[in-house]
Amino acid sequence: MGRLLRILLNSSGLFTFAGLQLLCLYLIVNHNDTQRQIWAETKSVYGSTLSEFISDKLAFLDVARENEILRRENAALLARIPGSGYDTSVDTLPVRDSLLQQRFTYLASRVINKSPYGPYNTLVIDRGSNLGVERGQGVVSDGGLLGIISEVTPRHARVISILHLDTRISAGLDNSAFGTLKWNGRDPRRVTITDMPDYVPIAPNDTIYTTGYSNVFPTGLPIGTVESSEPLPGTGSQDLTVVLLNDPLLAANGYIVRDLFKEELDQLNRVR
Amino acid sequence: MTTAALVNSVLRFFLLLVAQVFVFNQIAWGWSGKDYLFVFVYPLFVALLPMRTPRPLVILLGFLLGISIDFFSETLGLHAGALTFTAYCRPLILRLVQPRDGYSIKAYPTAADLGSGWMFRYLAFLLLAHLLAFFSLQTFSVLFLTDIIIKTLLSLPASLLVLGALILIFNPRA
Incomplete structure (x- = not known):
């Protein structure tokens, strides 16, 4: 200074x-x-x-x-481009019927993101907890199953596709015989049903439905048709190869299944 | 600065102002409609300020005298700018014309003190700086470089002559 x-x-x-x-x-x-x-x-x-x-x-x-x-x-x-908007219209239609009480409601959603095809496929839909979407709810798409909600944010939810090695869904025939549906990770058009008792007569092109036992999907939703059956010697069960009705990889829309009785059924499941 | 020097400087300030404005500003000679010869006497005020006057004060006084002359000659800023430059150059010129054994502490920059030869060289350099600055500001463009040089070459001897005469007549001691 x-x-x-x-x-x-x-x-x-x-x-x-x-x-x-x-x-x-x-x-x-x-x-x-x-x-x-x-x-x-x-x-x-x-x-x-x-x-x-x-x-x-x-x-x-x-x-x-x-x-x-x-x-x-x-x-x-970019925010003005139509594709960047979030559709806030809610497409869910509960049916009012005095004989049948509504159990499942369906919430329409768009698929906005998909993982690249691999053994662990997931996708993201544009409906979230703001509209009551919860973890564990099922997602169906046009004529078939899409997956199960795994993560929920206020506006979006992540779906584990049925084409995911960890997916397990209860599925059966219309004669109440049932097994576990899983995907072996090889062919995106075919899934496998295991643990089906081997005494159940199976014919090709028999339709496979959801059983509704897991409270994820409603009962009797068609999944696919039987292509072939293979008894597993010594286990008393047979594996069914099922061709899916829909193509989950191409799905653009999904309907989130909401079970209105879920809480009640959960209570039953808690009490052993 | 002694009282005598102070009084002399104040007197010179006003006398040179009056002399320049009312006498020497009327002198202008040239040809083909242009004036090339002018006489400047007021740089003498800056030249004769005591040796040990603070430099900013010299510059400020030069500016004041220049602006006063400008007020009477309707050339606001011209004389002031030139004389400010001259005042700024004064220490450099003093160093340039320094006698071999330097200036004594009590010396005044006068012919009586340092000799007429020294005074002549001192005034010549000071006037050269002043005239160059003045004519540069007057033409205000390097395009008129020949004009600047001709005016300086003609005005320098004339002004020097008048200043020499003034010093011979008054021969100031401080």
Whole structure:
């Protein structure tokens, strides 16, 4: 600080001179006609070139801010694209019937994300806990099963597809024989039913239905048709190969199944 | 700064102002509609300020005298700018024309103190700086460089002559 002060004091003459000279130039340009004209001419000739040069050199200083502005604008524009909207209309139709009390309701949803095809397929739908979607609810699609809800956020839910190695669904024939539906991870059009008693007569093209025992899907929803059966010696059971009615990989819509009796049935399951 | 020097400086300020404005501003000689020869006497005020005057004060006084002359000559800023520049250059010129054994502490920048030869060189350099600055500001463009040089070359001897005469007549000691 002391050094700076000394430098300032030592060059006080220079500062006085510079200040007064600038004042003089200002007075000259503003109070003398010839000089004013020359100054205006000079300014018009060199001024634009100079300011262009300076703004060119200084343009990069502003890039970060400009970029931020453009990104915000991009975000605002992207938000206006129809596909970025979240459909808030609720398509669920409970049926009023005095004889039948409503047990399952269906909530329409769109598939908005799918995992790449692999042994563990999942997908994301655009309905969530805001509309009563819960973990463990089933999702059916046009004419077949799609999967089971595994994660729920306020607006979205993740679905474990039936084409997922961990999926287990209770499925059976219309004669009440039932087994466990799982996927072996090989063919996305075929699933396997295990633990089906081997004395049950099976014919090809028999229809496989959901049993409703797991409270995930309603009873009697068609899943697929039997392609072949293979008894497993020594276990008393047979494996059925089932061709799915729908193609879960191509599903664009899903109906979330909500079991209105779930709590009641859960109570029963808790009491052993 | 002694009282005598102070009084002399104040007197010179006003006398040179009056002399420049009412006498020497009327002198202008040239050809083909342009004036090329002017006489400047007021730089003498800056030249004769005591040696140890603080530099900012010299510059400020130069500015004040210049702006006063400008007020009477309707050239606001011209004389002021030139004399400010001259005042700024004064220490440099003093160093340039320094005698071999330097200035004594009590010396005044006068012919009586340092000799007429020294005074002549000192005034010549000071006037050169002043005239160049003045004519540059007057033409206000490097396009008129020849004009600036011709005006300086003609005005320098004339002004120097008048200043020499003034110093011979008054021969100030401080």
